[in-house]
Amino acid sequence: MSSGEASGYRGRFAPSPSGPLHDGSLLAAMASYLDARAQGGRWLLRIEDIDTPRCAAGADTLIMQQLQTLGMQWDEPPVWQSKRLPNYEAAFARLQAQGLIYGCACTRRMLSDGPYPGTCRHGLPPGRTARAWRLRVPQGTVHFVDRWQGPQSQDVAGEVGDFILHRADGMWAYQFVVVVDDGLQGITDIVRGNDLLDSTARQRVLAQLLGYEPPRVMHVPLLCDRTGRKLSKQNHAPALDVSHPLDTLQRAWRNLGFAAFPASTIQEFWARAVPLWAARHCPDRQ
Ligand SMILES: [Zn+2]
DSSP, X not given: OOOHHHHOOEEEEOOOOSSSOXXXXXXXXXHHHHXXXXXXXXXXXXXXXXXXXXXXXXXXXXXXXXXXXXXXXXSSOOEEGGGOHHHHHHXXXXXXXXXXXXXXXXOGGGOOSSSOOOTTTTOXXXXXXXXXXXXXXXXXXXXXXXXXXXXXEEEHHHHTOSOEEEOTTSOBOHHHHHHHHHHHTTOOEEEEEGGGGGXXXXXXXXXXXXXXXXXXXXEEOOOBOTTSOBOOTTTTOOBOOOSSHHHHHHHHHHXXXXXXXXXXXXXHHHHHHHHHHHHHHOGGGO
């Protein structure tokens, strides 16, 4: 189906099943799919259903149906984060064994919006028990080049502080599980919406501590509604209508900054779109 083994490229689309795809999440799906196909890679689907209260029953099935209707077929069986809990426990234990984890007793009320001040870094205050577990973030600035946004840097210890891996509500933090999954699935390239650009430095710190090669990254501009807010399920973006798949694909394609082109089938759409993406975004492959 693809020459993924030859190129070694492994990309993924990782939606949270809080509802069906909308115009915004389709953009991330399309960009990651185009990039994987343009680089002769494999494209994986991971359902990020770890945050169970936000998951909607049946949304994962709907998302898969929408992707297939649009001609985006994944190359390996999808995985569900909720079925991978032992992986997260094992990775957490590895960090703990290196002395990189500590318990935090702070409540939200005790903390300001700024970086975590390290209140519990050297032990819990007397009589308090740990509510959450934090990573002891090493000093130093993280540098990386985003394929869309250009050079980036963040002093994670100074600007974010020791961040949470295991939350007070008993759930794993997004930052942690995404790095464990990308590492275990051998993901080489992440293409996603630029709302996650700010998470990337934290994820690279974690990847390095867990011994994973940090993936290359590309953060595509997000769609906003008329008031400038990101289109998201939280903001009640309407579900994607895939009753006219070609129109839907062409709209997403234009939202990625390309000019529409004639195509009479979805197969023809992809056959023409992939080389156009490659020409613009994969100069090393030309
Ligand atoms: Zn604390």
